[in-house]
Amino acid sequence: MAIWLTRLAIDRWRRSEQYREGEGRDADPLALVTETAHGPRITAVNTASWEESVRAGAMLADARSLCPHLQVAPADPVGDVAFLERLALWAQRWGPWNAVDPPDGLLVDITGGAHLFGGEERLLEDVRSVFARHGLAARFAIAPTAGAAWALAHFGKGTDTAHDSRLPQSLILQGDADRMKARLEQLPVAALRLDEDVLLILRRLGLKKIGDIAGIGRDALLRRFRTRRAPSANPLLRLDQLLGLVPEPLLPVFAVEQPAVQRRLLEPIRHRELLDQVMSDCAQDMARELEGRGEGARRLELGLWRVDGEVVLRSLEMAVATRDSAHMIRLFGEKLADIEAGFGIELVRLRATWVQALPMGQGDFDAAVECHGTSLGAFIDRLTVRLGDKAVRRPVSYASHVPERAQHWQPPLDPVPAGQDHLPLRARPLKLLDRPERIAVLYATPDGFPRRFRWRGHVHEVSRVEGPERIGPEWWRERAGVRLRDYYRIEDGDGRRYWIYRLGLIGDGRGGMPEWFLQGLCS
Incomplete structure (x- = not known):
């Protein structure tokens, strides 16, 4: 269907x-x-x-x-696809095997299940009434193959649920093979789910219906489209899938069970001490649940249902997978300080929305924990809870010789991308400005470096210079005409050191006079 x-x-x-x-x-x-x-x-x-x-x-x-x-x-569009995935799980009431057909469709395998609803016609009536009740305009079709069902739903005669309450009987493909083939051949070539450029070629060749393609020799089409491997670009493959001559693999949608524990309280609670005790019980239950699954939690979500119907949600994300209940309690403890209980909390639910495999380990022999009192992952989690989700990051090298692109920031315990952990390091200042700032050069020597410059309202006399280091643009990503850079390490009369560069050369044909910028502060 x-x-x-x-x-x-x-x-x-x-x-x-x-x-x-x-x-x-x-x-x-x-x-x-x-x-x-x-x-x-x-x-x-x-x-x-x-x-x-x-x-x-x-x-x-x-x-x-x-x-x-x-x-x-x-x-x-991303939300539409996510809605389709949820709808595919909900549509398992009609068939246990469902697939998303982006951007706006579903495919439901109802093989052997239509008799449970009294036949295919009653099944379609049930589907139509459910979608109409939820205000979703839709068209439906049942056929022996996924391609035929899709073709009938999009191009068959019938009405959607928004304008006609009558059951679209014409959208059920029944009969012997010859009758079904004759009916499908009357549909336009767009019913084969082909790319727009392929449809344009077929129309220019005068092939407007599926029957027109089936009526010519396969060798002629094979010569025309033999270099096209994708199913949506190969009319012969789509035609065979439509008629059931070639299987069509589809990716089903399955529900992912998320570990969850809860406490339904006999009496609503309003005080923080009682909430901490319930939270401790939930954390211990979650630890046992994760241990039985051989997993650890990376993201936890705590829901508190109040008597007045309001739901308070708190979530946290860990640097590494864990099932340490004490660690969970400690992290959530700082997120419960501003909880407003109202008339009381009657239900507490803890759910792990992101889990990773975490094999059993012998914590008693963890030397790092014994020596330092806490693990690195737990320490980072505490900092993240106190400072914010994006406040704790670490720099990693990136394959670029342009200074502002030579490093990226990532979560502190995420692995370094492949190939980035062995990049050669060049001497760079410890502090780079977010953006290079223009400086006014008051006097430049014939060798090319400035003897005096003004930055942020102060004039600096240059006493020592090291350089230049010439850096060219990344031609594979920059536009034409980007100028070269000559970097200098300089020291002023007060002993302060800077990293400056000259953008462009005199007579390089890529602009006017060179410009000077300050990009870093040296130690």
Whole structure:
């Protein structure tokens, strides 16, 4: 069974909080836009916009000329795919094996299960009623193959759930092989799920229906498309998948079980001491749960259900996987100081939303813990809880000879990317400015380095100089005309040391006079 959500993005917008708060109305023209290199482009429109001749794919500026009062909202394609994945898990009520068909469809394997609903027609009726009840416009089709079901859902005769409550009987492909083939051959070539450039070639060749392709020799098409390996670029492969002559592998969606423990309290609690005791019990239960699975938690989420219905959430992320209950309690202890219990908390739930494999180990022989009292991972977790999620980072070398690109920042215990841990190190200042700052050179020697310069309102006399070190641009990523840099280590009369560079050379043909910048402070 193929399910095509014809207005997925707009239906998700209707379910959003912004729409429920009254900022969106079905009667008002609305378009979802995404930013492109040429400006905002429309990706989805509602019914009111469609009636105003606004179409998906148009530029926003052109659409506003047709509909000046058009309202816009940002599109969320990543959220649409995530919604499809959740919908695929929910659709397991009709079949245990479901796959996402991006950007707006699902494929459900109902083999051997239609009789549980009274047949395929009653199954489609149940699907249609459920989607209509949730306000999701969709089209459905049942066929022996995934490709045939997709083709019928998108191009078969029938109506979606938004406009007609009648069951689309024509979207069930039944009968013998010859009858099914004859029906599929009447569909357009776009029903083969081909790329746009392939569809354009087929139309120019006069092949507008699937039957037109099936009616010509395979050798002719093979010569034309023999270099195309992807299924979406090979009409013969798609045709064989449509008719069931070649299997079509699909990636099913499976639910990932997240370890979770909870305490449902007989009496609501309001005091911090009692909450700490419940939190301790949950942490110990979580440690046992993770130990039984051979895993450790990297991210934990604590939910507190209050009597008045409010839910308070607190989450933390660890530097390394752990199942140490004492460590969990210590980290959450600093996040519970501002908890407002209200009339009391009646349910506490602790869930591990990110886990990693963590084999059993003998902690008694951990020399680092015995000598220093705590492990490096626990120390970093404490700093992160106190200073913030992005406050604790470490620099790692990066394959670039340009100073501002020669290092990246990453979480402190993440492994160094392959190939970056053996890069040659060059002498660089310990402190680099976020951005090089322009300096005014008052006097430069014929050798090229300045004898006096002004930076941040102060004039510095140069007493010692080391250099130059010439650094060229990265030609594979820079635009043409980027100038060379000559770096100098200099020391002023007060003993302060700086790292400066001259951008460009006299007569290099890439601009006017060279410019000077200060980029680092030397020790």
